[in-house]
Amino acid sequence: MERLTNHLIVISFDCLSSLDFTLLETLPNFQKLLRNSSYCKNVQTIYPSVTYPCHATIVTGKLPKNHGIINNTLLQPGKVSPDWYWYRKDIQGTTLYDEAKQKGMSTAALLWPVTAKAKIDYNMPEIFANRRWHHQIPVSLVNGSSLYQLEMNKKFGHIRKGLSQPELDDFVLEAAVDTILMKKPNLMLIHFTDLDTKRHETGFSSKEAIAALKRHDQRLGRIMDALQSAGIFHQSTIIALGDHSALDESKVVKPNVLFRDHGLLQVGKNNQVTNWQAYCKSCDGSAYIYIKDQDQRTLTLVRELLDRSEIEAIWSSKEASQFGADPNCSLMIEAAIGYYFHESFEGVFIDEVTETDVASKKYTKACHGYSPEKSDYNTLFIASGNGIRTGQALTSIRLIDEGPTLARLLGLDLGAVDGRVLEELLIM
Structure with missing residues (x-):
């Protein structure tokens, strides 16, 4: 199968809503991305529309019942802080990063959900210390790429303040930029949660949520600049997407x-x-x-x-x-x-x-977590770069369509999926 791009950068802006599109069109870096892109303002999410099932769907093209990540956390009745579906082994079947690795491509993932102990070259998994006797740094190191994470923490760990935002996303951004410059991965998955955190804490349309969107614009700009500096911008495809909205x-x-x-x-x-x-x-x-x-x-x-x-x-x-x-x-x-x-x-x-x-x-x-049928509850998908047509505005797509489409860009096949390849977006 023909490969349409050498570098696929997938940026998940957690809790990005269709309702945000009007603001994104006014922000300089999203404007720049949209200028040479195709997009869909109405992406139907999955049920339940929570982060871990959504991100497993994005890399598998499957519904939760078929990839196995049916919630964020495990059924542990009465536990104050239940364990999450952190581990790659919890996903049934193959994933985008598995297939890329099998084809000899270099892979990177920064706080992408359900990637603990995944076979990813540069892996900083989203996992936290959930026992009194655990400490965050060793928990992260043992479940991801140890040397890579040590290097990122040595360079940028001072930026973080635990799990608080926007500092956590600022740390992820610096690690992402450094990884692009130094490693030039063929597949990179980046998960930003600043917007999701602010909407949980302050409401959907709060000034804090708007500020988070503006910070995301700056982060997008830094990533695009890094691709330019690394000399791979014109060999790359950038995907900016959301996983769900919020109410x-x-x-x-x-x-x-x-x-x-x-x-x-x-x-x-x-x-x-x-x-x-x-x-x-x-x-x-x-x-x-x-x-x-x-x-x-x-x-x-x-x-x-x-x-x-x-x-x-x-x-x-x-x-x-x-x-x-x-x-x-x-x-x-x-x-x-x-x-x-x-x-x-x-x-x-x-x-x-x-x-x-x-x-x-x-x-x-x-x-979030609501039915995809709820009003004003869709998310976004923006694609730009190698293999992507420009000026295509799709009326509607589904979250399950994203995985097969991302795989097609890299010349990969995810096998039996619930979605479809969005061929109308691709130059083949």
């Missing part, structure tokens, strides 16, 4: 409180879950309901308990699977506008989001 919310729905009150979830002295018959596993705007042994009496009771106006839809396991979500759930629920789900089994069923709650990181002001 403002002001109230929290906690189904596990209902389950606790009706004896379907038991809590011990240390506020630990000791047993459960039904459990709500949050995806923020949506949630999975798991029922032990798929007990039909419990299922009927749970449906009755959840039949409330705050919950927009209750899907069966079969319906959830048809949407591409976890086929092993018992039910899947969708929050009404202004609401989102939380796994807590403490307090009341419906809780107000206060400024104090947000400041303490107990709750958020905006989130």
